[in-house]
Amino acid sequence: ALGTPKAIELWLDLVDDPVDRADQLTDLTREEVVQLARTIPPAQAADLVDTLDLHVAVDATRIAPPENAAAMLTRMESDRAAALLRELDPPERERLLAAMPTERVQVLRGLLQWPxxxxxxxxxxxxxxxxxxxxxxEAIHEVRTHKAKLRQDSHIGAYVFAVDDEQHLHGVVSFRDLVLADPDVVVHNLVEHDVITVEALTDQEEAAKVLVKHRLLALPVVDGDNRLLGVVTSDDVSDIVEEEATEDAERQGGSQPLEVPYMRASPWLLWRKRIVWLLVLFVAEAYTGTVLQAFEDELDAVVALAFFIPLLIGTGGNTGTQITTTLIRAMATENVRLRDVGRVISKELTTGVFIAAAMATAGFIRAWTLGVESQVMITVAVALACIVLWSSLIASMIPLLLKKLRVDPAVVSGPMIATVVDGTGLLIYFEVARWLLPELGG
Amino acid sequence: ALGTPKAIELWLDLVDDPVDRADQLTDLTREEVVQLARTIPPAQAADLVDTLDLHVAVDATRIAPPENAAAMLTRMESDRAAALLRELDPPERERLLAAMPTERVQVLRGLLQWPxxxxxxxxxxxxxxxxxxxxxxEAIHEVRTHKAKLRQDSHIGAYVFAVDDEQHLHGVVSFRDLVLADPDVVVHNLVEHDVITVEALTDQEEAAKVLVKHRLLALPVVDGDNRLLGVVTSDDVSDIVEEEATEDAERQGGSQPLEVPYMRASPWLLWRKRIVWLLVLFVAEAYTGTVLQAFEDELDAVVALAFFIPLLIGTGGNTGTQITTTLIRAMATENVRLRDVGRVISKELTTGVFIAAAMATAGFIRAWTLGVESQVMITVAVALACIVLWSSLIASMIPLLLKKLRVDPAVVSGPMIATVVDGTGLLIYFEVARWLLPELGG
Known part of the structure; x- marks a missing residue:
């Protein structure tokens, strides 16, 4: 519907809340975005750009006439513009940079040099x-002259930084305290000298954590010599947190992170991100075939044992998945630390004993309703209890062990724990059967 | 080590960064917190309180002499103090409120009335x-007189709100724009009249989303008559986001949310939160026993079929878990909407075809290495392909179906999808076997 400049103008008039605009633009098909990027006048393009999803903006940049794209990139917040340019191929990027004002190009190149x-x-x-x-x-006057540059963003202007001639960071004062102070007092006497900073190469997630922990609006980024390079603002934190949470969720579900929004992922990309873990888990799970083949005679003698295979290993996997997800999350939020290993395992084993008792009872009832012989009922109950305990031990130890080895415990997915428990659970099951069933010499 | 007032004083001098203090206090055992709460002088208690984890603070409040606890609660940010009081039993709460200044009690009771x-x-x-x-x-003068009340928190003072005599909200202006404006201009002409607000009973998660989407520092909360009640500040967003992410992760792992930090959960609480889903999944999974019993003759005739049961249903569960976790996350971040149902299913089925081809090959190789007869190899390969496709269909439809029924799709855990696929996967396996194996009349 946004096919003509007139229609776009009407729409911009009608929908003036940027969030509403963004919502409506997400609903456009790719073809409509292409059409929009072609027809929209540069001024309006610049108006729209902050409301676009980054990946939609990349598409629009590729398609739009160069003067529109350059106007967009000049007007965007510089960190977003740099993020967008990163998504383009080098020749496309250079073509756009060539069409922008020199001052802006310098700023963007400065950002693009960082990993x-x-x-x-x-x-x-x-x-x-x-x-x-x-x-x-004088400091307030300085803010006043920067007003245009700071635009509407109240995060960037929240603090004023005291520096020397070489941009070394000496202190920080909030804009409010500056305003409410005696106008003649020297900045040196106003600022907090113990500034919380991060270095340029600090991981983005780490920087977000520092911002949140100290409840800052903006976190200064410095080089190795404590020279001020810029600030990370707290409004980026939710983007970073959301990005990391999505990656973790995808890993926990047993695939590699997609790195692009789901709706933009092609089946081929989905396949690549999923097949690796599926094959790894398949190879690990293949071990269950070896176990079952080893107990072929037992299965032949008491075929009823096979009825309970999915139930037993399924319950073992579920018990383990419950524990690892809770534990990994508790480690991510720093509620569980490495030195808690003893308390975690004893807590989980105590819980495991109660769960084992409940599940053994349930297993006995289920075997009874299937009408199998009483020795098999007991075998199922005992095996279930052992598998639950075993799974509790494994699932509580593996994440802590990985942490100890400095591997992110979030790599342990539910499917992985289930796979580990499947093969070993079958071993437990058949050993219990051998021990308890008269047909198997028990 | 913090056993005497002298030691506490030394420590407060030595460790002056609140985040470092919080880190070190988390390392204390419960006994040490009790000891600390008993010996610390009221002034220092107040100093410490903002650094404490809420649950540790609750413990400390219970144990500390009433004058210490009341001093703590008077000094804390009012939203945190109210959150703490919520955790106490009504008589404890009343006893503490009775020891606080009247003005403070009014504020806290006001907050406690909200759900x-x-x-x-x-x-x-x-x-x-x-x-x-x-x-x-005049407005800046008003901010100056409130300076003490606003304390160090730069979020609360970031905006100034224009109201009438009855506290009806008329507009908002950032503190910076107020300062940089002509001092004689009337506030009415400065403020943005289209204020983004939430109503008092709006869900906390929804309020956090509005804050993030509009990149606000503080979001005004109004009553049904648009009277200003207070603000939710953006530094609370990360707490809310983290709380919700933990709940989602626990649900995805197949248990009910714990609602308390893991290290404070007793084995009895862990048992209660886990056993419900374990039993539900057990009952659902019990169906696999019925399926296997129905195919007892086939299992008896070709016992080698049993070798592949865990591998087949495991792969089906893994495929499904990969899809649901990705999809649920994409729906939570609003990348996938209800009207995308057709595109999601066709995307997943296309991906599923390629995954099915890869897994069928892997399954054939595995059957060959186990040395089973060639008809069984083909059965395993064909069954794996069918199970992967079936699992892809189920796992992409269920979350969308739940969304359609207005149920939060995050209730679909990995274990739940695995359970659904297990029973149906076995049916597929044995039907394929009947059709392909000569021993079974195929």
Whole structure:
């Protein structure tokens, strides 16, 4: 419906909330975005750009006439513009940079030099700095002259940083405290000198954690010499947190992170991200075939034993998955630390004993309703109890062990624990059967 | 080590970063916290309180002498103090409220009346309001007089709200724009009149989403008549997001959310939160026994079929878990909507065909290495392909179906999908076997 400049203008007038605009734009098909990017006048394009999903914006940039794309990129917040440019191929990127004002190009090239995922790649270089020796009045004047550059973003202007001639960071003061102070007081006497900073190459997730922990609006990024490079603002935190949570969820579900929004992932990409873990788990699970073949005679003698295979290994896997997901989450939020290993295992084994008792009872009842012989009922109950305990032990130890080895415990997915428990659970089951069933010499 | 007032004083001097203090206090055992709460002088207690984990603070409040506890609660941010009081039993709560200044008690009772999980329960009532008709100069003076009340928190003072005599919200202006404006301009002409607000009973998660989407520092909470009650500040967003992410992760792992930090959960609580789903899944999984019993003759005739049971149903469960976790996350981040159902299913089935081909090959190789007869190899390969496709269909439809029925799709856990696929997967396996194996009349 947004096919003509007139229609676009009407729509921009009608829908003036940026969030509503973004919602409606997400509903457009790819073809409609292409059409929009072709017809929209540069001024309106710039107006729209902050509302676009990054991946839609990348498409639009590729398709739009160069002057539109360059206008968009000049107007966007510099950290977002840099993130967008990262998604383009080098020749496309250079073509667009060539069409932008020199000053802007310098800023963007500065950001692009930092590796993706570093704090510096997410920073806004437009910060308000004043000399240590300035007065509060002079500092406020400095903010006033920067007003246009700071635009509407209240995060960037929240703090004023005191620096020396070489941009070394000496202190920080909130804009409010600056305003409410005596206008003649020297900035040096106003600022907090113990500034919380991160270095440029700090991981983005780490920087987000520091921002959240200290409840800051903006976190200064410095180089190795404590020179101020820019700030990471707290409004980026939710993007970073969401990105990391999506990656963790995908890993927990037993696949590699997609790295693009689901709706933009092709079947081929989905296949690549999933097949690796499926094959690894398949090879690991193949071990169950070897176990069952080894007990072929027992299965032949008491075929009823086979009835309970999925139930037993399924329950073992479920018990383990419950534990690892809870534990991995508790480790991610720093509620569980490495030195808690003893308390975790004893807590889980105690819980496991009660769960084992409940599940053994349930297993006995189920075997009874299937009408198998009483020795098999007992075998099922005992095996279930042992499998639950075994699974509790394995599932509580593996994440802690990985942490000890400095591997992110989030790599342990539900499917992985289920696979580990499946083969070993079958071994337990048939050993219990051998021991309890008269047909098998028990 | 913090056993005497002297030691505590030394420690407070030595460790002056609140985040470091919090880290070190988390390392204390319960006994040490009790000891600390008993010996610490009220002034220091107040100093410490913002650094404590809420659950540790609750313990400390229970144990500390009433004057210490009341000093703590008076000094804390009011939303945190209310959250803490919620955790206490009514008589304990009343005893503490009785020991606090009247003005403070009024504020806290005001917050406690709102249901847990509502936006209003998380708000800070101390906001800066000015009359519509005041000048910018008068408004800044108003902020100055509130300085003490706003303390160090730069979120609360970031906006100034224009109200009328009855606290009806008329507009909002950032503190910065107020300062940089002409001092004689009337507030009415400065403010943005289209204020983004939430109602008091809005869900906390919804309020956090609005804050993030609009990149606000503070979100005004209003009553049904648009009267300003307080603000939810953006520094609470990460707490809310983290809380919700933990609940989702626990659900995805197949248990009910714990609602307390893991290290504080007793084995008895863990048992209660886990056993419900374990039993539900057990009952559902019990169906596999019925399927296997129905195919007892086939199992008796070709016992080698049993070797592949865990491998086949395991792969089906893994395929399904990969899909549901990705999809549920994409729905939570609003990348997938209900109207995308056709595109999701066709995407997943296309991916499923390629995965089926790969897994069928892997299954054939595995059957060959186990040395079973060639008809069984083909049966395993064909059954694996069918199970993967079936699992893809089920796993992509269930979350969308739940969404359609207005049920949160996050209730679909990995274990649940695995259970659904297990029984049906076995049916597919034995039907394929009947059709392909000469021994079974195929």
């Amino acid at each position: 993706e995922g570093s704090a510096a790649a997410h920073m806004v270089p437009d910060v308000v700095t004043v000399q240590d020796s300035a007065t509060a009045r | 847990e999980g509502s936006a209003a329960a998380h708000m800070v009532p101390d906001v800066v309001t000015v009359q519509d008709s005041a000048t910018a100069r």
